[in-house]
Amino acid sequence: MFFKYNLFGMLWGMMILFFSLLPGRDIPKIDIINFDKFVHAVIYGVWVFILLVGFHKQHSIMKLRYNAGKSALLIAFIYGTIIEVLQELLFEDRYFDLMDISANMIGGITGSLLFTLIYFKL
Numbered sequence: 001m002f003f004k005y006n007l008f009g010m011l012w013g014m015m016i017l018f019f020s021l022l023p024g025r026d027i028p029k030i031d032i033i034n035f036d037k038f039v040h041a042v043i044y045g046v047w048v049f050i051l052l053v054g055f056h057k058q059h060s061i062m063k064l065r066y067n068a069g070k071s072a073l074l075i076a077f078i079y080g081t082i083i084e085v086l087q088e089l090l091f092e093d094r095y096f097d098l099m100d101i102s103a104n105m106i107g108g109i110t111g112s113l114l115f116t117l118i119y120f121k122l
Contacts, residue, residue, distance in 0.1 A: 002060040006054035007054075009047065009050045009054045012047045012050050016047065016079070021083070021091075023091055023093060037100070038103075040080075040100050040104050041103045041110065043107065044076050044080065044103075044104040044105070044111070045110045046107075047076060047108070047111070048072045048115075049115050051071075052069065052115040052119075053119075055068035056119070069112055069115075069116075073105070073112060076104060077108070080100070080104035084096045084100055
């Protein structure tokens with residue numbers, strides 16, 4: 001049952017990896033200030049929301065179910081940081097950016113808050 005409820009979250013994570021490791025020259029340039037940070041926040045916010053849904057619905061790993069919020073945010077933080085390091089190490093036209101990690105976490109926290117508002121009707 002774990003994979004049934006978390007498959008979409010895993011696929012979203014793979015999509016993040018794919019697009020994050022594209023060479024910089026393959027990414028379209030958009031002339032809106034900090035647009036890339038907005039995109040980071042939205043993508044990671046959606047991902048954390050999806051992870052939380054899956055973690056709460058599954059009953060295979062109860063510790064994960066009860067610590068879903070912390071787990072989803074920790075996964076997003078570690079994953080995003082590893083991707084930033086890989087960008088620095090693997091590509092000439094991509095680089096490590098602390099602001100990307102910050103945008104990822106702002107998005108993740110927003111996704112977590114949105115999940116809480118929707119599922120727990122606060």
